[in-house]
Amino acid sequence: MRMNSIILGLSAGLLSSTAFAGDVRVMWYSDGVEGEVIQDLLNRFMKDNPDINVILDNVAYKVVQEQLPVELEAGRGPDIARVTNIKELADHWLDLTPVVADPAYWQTNFGDQFDWMRPDGSKIIPGFMTQITLTGGFVNKTLFEQAGVPIPADTATWDEWVDAAGKVQQSQQLNAAFAIDRSGHRISAANISYGANYIGADRLPAPIDAGTKAFAEKLVNWVADGRMNKEIWVSASGTTYRAGADDFINGQIAYYYSGSWQVANLASKIGKNFDWVATGSPCGTAACTGMPGGAALVAVKYTKNAAEVGKVMDFLGREDIMREFTERTLFLPAHKGVFAGKIDYKTDDENVKASLEAFLKASGKIAPNAAALPAWKWGTPVYGALVTRISQVMAGELKLDEAFVRIDEDIKAQVAEASK
Amino acid sequence: MADVRNGIATRAGAIILAPVGWLANVFDAPLRMLQRRTGSNGMAVFFLAPNMLVFGIFVLFPLVINILYSMTGGGALFLGDRTFVGADQYGRLFSCGSYLDPKSCTEDLFWIAVWNTLAFVVLQVAMMVAVALVTALVLNRELRARSFWRAVFFFPVLLSPVVVGLIWRWILQRQGLLNLMVFEAGGTPVNWLVERNWAFAATIMVSVWAHVGFYALILLAGLQAIPKDLYEAAEMDGTRPMRVFWRITLPLLAPNLLVVLVLTLIRAVQIFDEVYVLTGGGPGTSTLFLTQYIYEVGFASMLRNPGLASAASILMGAVLVVLTLIQLSIARRNEQRGKMR
Incomplete structure (x- = not known):
């Protein structure tokens, strides 16, 4: 029993x-x-x-x-x-x-x-x-309207977007004009828009090229001149992820580059505080692509x-x-x-509906180099190295040229380690 | 009345201890038989065995595994699937033009973390011991609501390090409480967590705030163990308070101070959680400490490198062993000096 x-x-x-x-x-x-x-x-x-x-x-x-x-x-x-x-x-x-x-x-x-x-x-x-998901920008329409600055067109470049957001920053006395999430994935969209290609002929990571270098230099300059929110990228080390969503939600930046997964989050937290909309991805010299x-x-x-x-x-x-x-x-x-x-x-x-429409529209403009990345197994070490080293440049610890050398070395070391 | 209370207490004690007595009787015979067979040494082994087993499983075994990991490379997670690389991971960590210049090192982030940790240990330990001592001295005085103040200083110790990190992040961030106060006072707000020196200072200040209550408590216990008659004698002799502090309080508090020093030192080398939440190692790498480096290399990045992380953790462990041996040696010397006196 x-x-x-x-x-x-x-x-x-x-x-x-x-x-x-x-x-x-x-x-x-x-x-x-x-x-x-x-x-x-x-x-x-x-x-x-x-x-x-x-x-x-x-x-x-x-x-x-x-x-x-x-x-x-x-x-x-x-x-x-x-x-x-x-x-x-x-x-x-x-x-x-x-x-x-x-x-x-x-x-x-x-x-x-x-x-x-x-x-x-x-x-x-x-x-x-x-x-x-697709990376893309969000604009605070109310801040643009208050500043009397027209929202850039679909074909506007990164420079034009940052200039426009900078005018809003000046007019509305914002701490920063815009923010990009602290993520290698996010800036890769912009890098590719400037012609970057991460995948070598042997399917291994290629050394970082002029496209990546061009956008990295812009990014560092935008932090230095106070237009990009310094906190997001500089206030952490390594590959730590930091989103800029809170600054956008609180109306402290005019433009925010993140992705479609933020739509529900922004909708629930912004509510009726201001009008906002998704805008797809700004253009570079080679494309106007987001990262899928x-x-x-x-x-x-x-x-x-x-x-x-x-x-x-x-x-x-x-x-x-x-x-x-x-x-x-x-x-x-x-x-x-x-x-x-x-x-x-x-x-x-209505902000949500318009934003989702914008993302659906932008999904038709994905550049081949960006479309290839989700199916490429070495994307993660590239993203990690980009974030780690570019942040160090923004914090004044490295020069851009040193960072580019380090990025290539970091990626090479990780690939070698994973291939043992 | 007192007799009645004592009688009740005795009876209550007898009731509570009755099962213990019963258990002792049950085990008495087999334990005596075991002692006859194994002798006193065998009994010592018998009683220590459970503790050693737990120690072996949870400390020694992981240590051995960690050493083995540090000699492997590759992307596989399980030891058996990994490639033996000998001392390559250590070689990578030590591959430097000059150890004083992290930029000349292959693993520059490791050496940045080493130097940051060293700076943190020196500054934080000094500050922690000083603040803990002052706090203990103040709390040892006849204050009004002394118990309340003791609780106030001890309360942060009870908080989770993540909570501590978050609270201070909210206070120190650009639009945090501190900047609000600075602004209201007519000052210019500072980006405390984005400016290198301020962020580093913040990590020290926050860790002192979070742990000082614990160390102050150790020192307070030491202060209360100092015989009062020594102070009375000094007072009768008209000794100045500072001289009393240097000649009576500090020497007699030395054993407790040593414990505090060593515990603070070990904890400072291991600093991670609250700093990780507070600054994430930034700005740049200015608050990147060794444990965060190990965590990021071993766990956080998608392409983990457990071999390199293990090698770094073994080196950090070696430093901690050296620190502990120094502490033991000093403690023993103090003990012998005390006996000679």
Whole structure:
């Protein structure tokens, strides 16, 4: 009797922590409301498929970035995960081809981004992008109007944008004219607009070129003359990420360069305080491009429930479900059918609607060099080296020429280390 | 009345300790048998074994793993999958034209972090010991609401380092509380966390603020252990207060001061959390300290380099071992000197 009680007790303990056959565990992080939306969609799925229990683990983004790779290396992890470091972890994704109902549907609607998620040369179906992101600018329309400065046109260059924002800064006595997130990914859009190409003929990082150097020099000068917010880039070291969103939200800068994922954040925090709109990416001498990217929902190859994972992925990848997800989360769609059709974003905020329209429009102007980067495995060391060394120049610790040498050395060292 | 209270206390103690007595009786026979078989030394090993096991699993084993990692390279995470590179990672860290000029080093950020940490240790330890001593001396006096003031100084110790970092970030940032006060007072606001010297000073000030209560408490305990009759004798002799401090308080407080000094030193070398939240190592790299360098190389960057991070952490560990040995040696010498007296 006592033994039975112990076994029962142990079983109860195990039940509460272990996934059953038929369980599908999803690791998910949220920037906005997408956690609630996906839970709602999954509840609907479970209602129609009572034999499959989907457990949504809402975790912090840092968990996905720092803990998930360790779990995957150990041959464990969730069955499905929402990740942004898709290419670096590509060896761990499950090929969904044998478990989804119609691989051709997947190929047609998500195929353009499969190379972002799978190892070079692979032909697997690893998952789908929950949303596409695109870097781009946001302008505080109210500040521009108050300053009597016209908002630059779609074809305006970075210099023209900074000059215009600088006039607003002077007129409205702002601390800075504009800010760019402290991120190598963000400035890469501008670098490429000035002709930069990171990918060498051997698919390894090429030495940084005139395009990157041209924009880096501009960036440093804009910090020095007080037009770019010094705090964002100078107040941290290494690859630490800093966003400039708070300064924009508080009306302290006229122009902010970040990306489409900020739309929901800006909408909720700015409210009716001022009018704002997204503007796409400023032009350089070579292009007017933003940097594409996004988050993917991928299946993990260590799953013991591949068939169930296939059913969940089939459901979430359905056009009507993707459309609903896109409209409720205010994301840019990755699904080709959704992108081609009419998207009725669920918001009354005109700033949001106009901004999402602007991003959709800008997504048609992505330069080939930028479009190639999400599927390139060495993007991260390049971004990291750019941020670390350019910040040091802004802080007065390095000269630009020294920084360029260091950037190349840092990238070379990281590639050599990773190739051992 | 006192007898009644004592009687109740005795009975309560007996009730509380009854299970302990019962347990002692249960284990008495087997322990005696074990002692007969293994002798006194064997019993010592028996009692120390659980502690050593925990120490081995959580300290020695990770240390050995860390040393092994420092001799490997490559992008793989698990030791078995990594390439053995011998002392290459150490070679990379020490590859310098001049150690005084980080720009001449292959791993310039490591040497920037080393020099920043050294400067931080020297300044922060000096300030921490001085402020802790002054605080303890003040709190040892007959103040009104003394317990309240002791709690006030100790309260920051209870806060999480992340909370400490965030609070001070909000105070020191460009539009923070401090600049508001400066502005209201007619001054020009300063970008405290973006100007190199101010940011470095802020890291020292914040870490002193956060931990001084703990060290002051250690010194306060030392002050209260100094026999009062020494002060009374000095007073009767008409000794000046400063002379009392130098000749009685400071010498008798020396063992506690030494503990504070060593603990502060070790903690200063390990500084990370509150500074990481407060300045993120910036502006530029002016508050980049060794632990943050190790964290960034080993964990934060997408292409992690656990080999290099482990090598740097082993070097930092070696410095800490040296500091601890110096402390032990001084403590032993003081002890022997005390016995001779």
